[in-house]
Amino acid sequence: MAEMTYRTALVTGASSGLGRGLALWLAKHGLRVFATGRRLSQLQALAAEAQAAGATVEPVVMDVTHAEAAQERIRAIDAECGGLDLVIANAGVGGPTHGKRMDWDKARAIIDTNVTGAAATLCAVLPQMVERRRGHVVGISSLAGYRGLSGHAAYSASKAFLSTFLESLRVDLKGTGVGVTCVFPGFVKSELTAKNRFPMPFLMETEDAVELMGRAIFAGETEVSFPWQVSASMRVLKAMPNTLFDATARRLK
Template sequence: MSEMSYRTALVTGASSGLGRGLALWLGKRGVKVYAAARRLPRLEALAQEGKSLGATIEPVELDVSLADATLARVRELDEACGGLDLVVANAGVGFPTHARNFPWEDARKVIDVNVTGAVATLSAVLPRMVERNRGHLVGVSSLASCRGLPQNAAYSASKAFLDTFLESLRVDLHGTGVRVTCIRPGFVKTEITAGIQHPMPFLLEADPAVDRMGQAILRGDDVYGFPWPMARAVGMARWVPNALFDAVASKVL
């Protein structure tokens, strides 16, 4: 599927950060983008910016933590536009969840958005994509999914769920015209990382990160992690014995 094959796209979490950047990136390439998030004024400002760049971006007020409402709204959009070609589940939240003082309410928010919300977004029109024999599902995971990071049990686990969910979809859809891509960013300068106090190796600016994500989508990569030094290091960490990993990771934060 080439750039011109995408007529329509839905991007969640589009009011800021990577989602906002990706909505503009796609819009500038001729894709009609439904930009979804809770903060409608920000989406309206995004639509105006897109218009000045020749992009068509439609604001969609949406809270993905409300799964049933998300399913219904995404299906409405699919019907209104004659079929979504690309669905990007980008909306995500992250809060510290230290096991020694575990904050259930924060953990639940992470699960509601990063797990339940992502699955609702991706599965809403999946049967229709299969019937049409075309479409592309993209989930924005994280390199934090590869192992359980200290003080981030809920976040790391939520992204690990998304990784595995997308992999199973990809296997089931093999041989069809529906593609699945899992994107695993490392540290990127966004609102989410603005408050992080610990070191963030290989920190990327948002614009180059968005471009890498967009190119991976257009290539139809199965899995794309970046930046590559961080992705390689995290990949190697999978093979580190637990005793060593626990001893080192517990002292990182």
């Protein structure tokens, strides 16, 4: 991807966590940022914090699980701002979905947000970006998508979908002027990870993760994964034959 100057960005799931941090980071670096989420009060607080720092964040109440409506809103923003340079599909949810106690409602909620919602976000103005020969789409996957982790079938699978989807886009969009980046975070302090009741090795501060992500996006990197300790471990697990992985995963659960 050729180096580009970013003017505008849209970040989903910006009410908290990585999305909030990334929206603020981008705004402080001079972008006009459209921060989307379901909770208006949190988005307004984000906008106020950005304004105090001399930056611009515009709150947009949007639910990515309503895919068609979300796409319409993103397209309207694209037209209004003269073209989105950067679209980041960050909105995501987690939660246990164990094979022995499978709850379809929980699994569907994860899929609706992490798969359908993310893909709808990434596709919303992709044709316009290709026509303009300018743009960058980013998806926030997870190191949990490298393999199917015990008790988290829907979450691991949803993140595996996103990374593979982005990989295909990256290949297809070569030479169009549109960049593609997939981010693979490990454990980062957020509302999502605060609900976890299991050990989270090498837990990162949100600010550190955001800085790493932002710089990787600006550099046009195709993939970024962190922290390196967990990333290296997951790559080893990915290379394991199934019999060895299954035994290891059962011990790790």
